[in-house]
Amino acid sequence: MPIHVYSTEKRAKEPLTSIEPGRIRMYVCGPTVYDSCHIGHARPAVVFDTMRRFMEYSGLLVTFISNITDIDDKIINRSRELGISWRELARRYQDEYERDMARLGVLSPSIRPRASEHIPEMIELVQGLVENGTAYVTPKGVWFDVGKFAAYGRLSGRIADDEHTEHRVEQDEEKHNQQDFALWKTAKPGEPFWESPWGPGRPGWHIECSAMSGKYCDFQLDIHGGGADLAFPHHENELAQSEAYTGKRFVRHWLHNGFITVGKDGPGDDSGEKMGKSKGNAFWLHDAFKVASPAALRLWILGTHYRMPLLYKPEFLTHAENALDRIYNCLDELRRTLDQAKSVQPEEGHAANGMGEVVEQFKTAMEDDFNTPQALAALYDGVGRLNAALKNQAPAADLKAAANLLYGMLGVLGLPPERQAAAGSGGADGLVLLLLRLRNEARAKKDFATSDRIRDGWKERGVEINDRGGESTWTRK
RNA sequence: GGCGGCGUAGCCAAGCGGUAAGGCAAUGGUUUGCAAAACCAUCAUUCACCAGUUCGAUUCUGGUCGCCGCCUCCA
Numbered sequence: 001m002p003i004h005v006y007s008t009e010k011r012a013k014e015p016l017t018s019i020e021p022g023r024i025r026m027y028v029c030g031p032t033v034y035d036s037c038h039i040g041h042a043r044p045a046v047v048f049d050t051m052r053r054f055m056e057y058s059g060l061l062v063t064f065i066s067n068i069t070d071i072d073d074k075i076i077n078r079s080r081e082l083g084i085s086w087r088e089l090a091r092r093y094q095d096e097y098e099r100d101m102a103r104l105g106v107l108s109p110s111i112r113p114r115a116s117e118h119i120p121e122m123i124e125l126v127q128g129l130v131e132n133g134t135a136y137v138t139p140k141g142v143w144f145d146v147g148k149f150a151a152y153g154r155l156s157g158r159i160a161d162d163e164h165t166e167h168r169v170e171q172d173e174e175k176h177n178q179q180d181f182a183l184w185k186t187a188k189p190g191e192p193f194w195e196s197p198w199g200p201g202r203p204g205w206h207i208e209c210s211a212m213s214g215k216y217c218d219f220q221l222d223i224h225g226g227g228a229d230l231a232f233p234h235h236e237n238e239l240a241q242s243e244a245y246t247g248k249r250f251v252r253h254w255l256h257n258g259f260i261t262v263g264k265d266g267p268g269d270d271s272g273e274k275m276g277k278s279k280g281n282a283f284w285l286h287d288a289f290k291v292a293s294p295a296a297l298r299l300w301i302l303g304t305h306y307r308m309p310l311l312y313k314p315e316f317l318t319h320a321e322n323a324l325d326r327i328y329n330c331l332d333e334l335r336r337t338l339d340q341a342k343s344v345q346p347e348e349g350h351a352a353n354g355m356g357e358v359v360e361q362f363k364t365a366m367e368d369d370f371n372t373p374q375a376l377a378a379l380y381d382g383v384g385r386l387n388a389a390l391k392n393q394a395p396a397a398d399l400k401a402a403a404n405l406l407y408g409m410l411g412v413l414g415l416p417p418e419r420q421a422a423a424g425s426g427g428a429d430g431l432v433l434l435l436l437r438l439r440n441e442a443r444a445k446k447d448f449a450t451s452d453r454i455r456d457g458w459k460e461r462g463v464e465i466n467d468r469g470g471e472s473t474w475t476r477k
Numbered sequence: 478g479g480c481g482g483c484g485u486a487g488c489c490a491a492g493c494g495g496u497a498a499g500g501c502a503a504u505g506g507u508u509u510g511c512a513a514a515a516c517c518a519u520c521a522u523u524c525a526c527c528a529g530u531u532c533g534a535u536u537c538u539g540g541u542c543g544c545c546g547c548c549u550c551c552a
């Protein structure tokens with residue numbers, strides 16, 4: 001069964017195809033770096049990263065491009081507020097974004113182009129559109145004429161000349177159609193600018209993604225992703241510009257993720273509204289990391305299909321944390337068992353307890369438009385089977401073969417193979433190990449008062465001690 | 478006004494024509510010095526509501542109610 005994806009343009013699932021067999025060229029709109037990220041920004045990063053991981057797991061070669069918008073109105077305004085240059089501001093928040101994403105286990109893109117480093121490509125593209133007649137110049141800049149592109153509205157299903165648009169879109173008597181959008185903006189005094197055939201100015205927002213995907217993928221993408229709010233007008237405009245310029249199909253599959261929402265009256269309320277900085281309901285990622293492990297955040301996001309709305313409530317992170325524990329308890333036990341066994345080669349065994357079937361279910365789920373909730377069900381099934389195999393003292397080689405399959409699934413989901421990495425905390429603590437030894441001496445003498453006191457004491461400090469037969473283990477919670 | 482989406486157990490969430498996956502929580506049992514973990518078992522006659530199509534609908538069609546998003550920057 002080939003991978004199927006839901007196309008926003010077709011409003012239906014379709015088989016994933018690519019220009020070049022075995023290779024996927026994928027572009028995902030990245031952030032405008034003018035402030036910190038909230039968990040809403042984490043969703044596209046995590047879900048498209050997971051898609052990429054699964055495609056690579058399936059043997060496809062993926063070129064994953066995700067841009068940084070480092071020049072636009074918001075950045076200019078914010079840098080003025082802070083009294084620093086736009087370059088400095090953009091650099092600061094790009095660094096923060098990259099750190100946050102790395103913590104979430106989001107792989108670095110193959111290419112991470114910055115808008116400000118592709119101005120010549122954008123000018124060339126705009127020039128081409130002016131020359132072929134789909135763009136025109138006014139004192140305010142260069143505009144794309146939507147009336148010259150017959151397929152305008154193909155992606156979003158939106159019809160031009162909507163009377164409601166006129167009240168919302170910036171009015172300008174020199175524009176041919178109210179929906180015409182800026183390709184190039186003439187610089188106002190004091191604004192950053194680049195020289196161009198139309199005088200000093202800067203690019204419009206939509207043109208950058210076209211220019212960069214044009215440069216790195218020859219204006220032909222297999223997958224273009226982003227948040228649902230980008231479908232219109234951003235992606236509709238990108239499509240129009242790119243196809244008007246090349247005459248070739250720009251994108252085969254448009255994929256959009258749903259929003260993270262928050263209760264209107266705070267996290268306790270059930271009727272969610274879209275999270276956003278301007279709504280004042282943003283839950284910043286750097287705050288999220290204080291209350292939840294990166295892996296739990298990731299598991300929570302993947303617990304809902306990427307196109308569905310995702311309501312945020314603090315307790316959901318706790319649920320994810322508990323579910324994660326179930327996975328890592330199994331992995332810990334497995335590691336302990338395998339450490340005691342003589343060196344075994346996974347090839348010597350066949351995956352214990354039908355783990356092979358579990359992986360097939362996992363793949364089937366992922367192939368169906370990246371159905372991560374269903375894939376997770378397969379993963380938990382695998383955990384249960386492995387636990388049973390452990391309990392039944394299955395041969396080490398079989399356990400190892402099964403474990404490798406489980407690790408493969410975890411890798412697709414971007415969940416770390418070890419608890420410590422998932423929690424983002426450090427390794428063994430000498431003090432814990434010392435007290436663990438003293439406690440075991442007490443237990444050997446049946447001095448349970450002392451042993452319980454040590455266990456309770458550590459529990460208060462976030463370290464959980466568990467006895468497994470004669471030995472004891474600890475985990476940081 | 479136009480376009481689109483959502484409503485499944487206490488909570489989260491898949492399924493989308495053949496009789497309700499999974500997770501969290503809960504309960505009973507096995508195990509344990511006691512716990513924890515693990516294992517076994519229990520946990521929706523029912524999928525917002527009302528009609529219709531069908532041998533059969535949570536899944537398709539029409540309508541009603543409730544919630545949300547896009548149409549302006551937005552993940």
